Amino acid sequence: MLARPAVLALTVALTLLAGRADAQSAEDKAQARDLGVQGLDALDHKDWTKAEDRLRRADALYHVPTITLNLARAQAHLGHFVESWESYHRIVLEGAPAGANATIRKAVRDAQAEIASVEGRRAGVTIRITGADRFEAMLDGSALSSAALGAERKVNPGTHLLHASASGYLPVDTTFTLGEGQTSEVSVSLKPEPQVAPPPVIPILPVALAPPAAAPQSAEPGPRSTPSHALAYAAFGVGVIGLATGVVGSIVAMNDHNYLEQNPCPATCSTQQAGAFNDKLGSYHTISIVSSTGFLVGGVGAIAGVVLLLTSPGAPDHGSASVQPYLGVGTVGAVGTF
Numbered sequence: 001m002l003a004r005p006a007v008l009a010l011t012v013a014l015t016l017l018a019g020r021a022d023a024q025s026a027e028d029k030a031q032a033r034d035l036g037v038q039g040l041d042a043l044d045h046k047d048w049t050k051a052e053d054r055l056r057r058a059d060a061l062y063h064v065p066t067i068t069l070n071l072a073r074a075q076a077h078l079g080h081f082v083e084s085w086e087s088y089h090r091i092v093l094e095g096a097p098a099g100a101n102a103t104i105r106k107a108v109r110d111a112q113a114e115i116a117s118v119e120g121r122r123a124g125v126t127i128r129i130t131g132a133d134r135f136e137a138m139l140d141g142s143a144l145s146s147a148a149l150g151a152e153r154k155v156n157p158g159t160h161l162l163h164a165s166a167s168g169y170l171p172v173d174t175t176f177t178l179g180e181g182q183t184s185e186v187s188v189s190l191k192p193e194p195q196v197a198p199p200p201v202i203p204i205l206p207v208a209l210a211p212p213a214a215a216p217q218s219a220e221p222g223p224r225s226t227p228s229h230a231l232a233y234a235a236f237g238v239g240v241i242g243l244a245t246g247v248v249g250s251i252v253a254m255n256d257h258n259y260l261e262q263n264p265c266p267a268t269c270s271t272q273q274a275g276a277f278n279d280k281l282g283s284y285h286t287i288s289i290v291s292s293t294g295f296l297v298g299g300v301g302a303i304a305g306v307v308l309l310l311t312s313p314g315a316p317d318h319g320s321a322s323v324q325p326y327l328g329v330g331t332v333g334a335v336g337t338f
Helices: 004-016 026-044 048-061 065-077 081-094 102-114 227-262 271-310
Strands: 123-130 136-139 152-155 158-165 172-178 183-189 322-328 331-337
Touching (some): 026 065, 065 081, 065 102, 081 102, 081 152, 123 136, 123 172, 172 183
Antiparallel strands (some): 136 158
């Protein structure tokens, strides 16, 4: 049960300081008094979390040294030494107002005496971020101003999370742990996002095929031989295989490319992850070359088959005929006269 003198002291303090906050409503003052009493009762029962919550809200509604002093004590019990020091320091800076009663003056004296008990228990960290000119930083989920970097910052003992990110750079998350009164430096360097290399470009120069020499005419008509037809079908078969290889290779290469984009290997990835990433990248380059070669072979096979069919002994005679196939980047075809 909360000691009666503590409740009485809080009530007297709120009443005697009413003249310092005339703009505050009676409802705010009444609620602050109730919250303050609940906070003192929680302190009496060592419920530090509830005490900190009630006293912090009471102090926000109606600030008096007696509430702030007990808030600082609750914060210290929770290990929130930075917040506790700030609460004590606020009382010390403000001091006792003119005409304050003995309760208020004692709260100021207690704050001056107790502040040293938490000052040395605060930890300190100096944070440095390099690698990018413009970046965003967060410490324990709260935005960190660039003005706070490069100088010691007071933090509570325990484990903290530092997050740094920038456009075009891999984000960095790092944790650090500090004990009471311990100081440390934490440095992170932002690395550019890895770029997936495009597949090598294989230049394909135009080629010209001379028409095959005309077969000598036999004096005596006889059965026609058609070996060129068999060669033409063989050429078509090679073309089909080449085009199929190119299509399948393109599908596999596109899947590898999507995987590399969706699963980049950051600067902090493990040796195993880096090996897997490099294996997939090597496979992607090899498949790209195989696919391009397949399309090239397929185009040449198709053109050769057409030429052999048109120039075979059994083909219709249209006079002087010429065929000139061509190959270019992304194109295969033939031009000629018949």
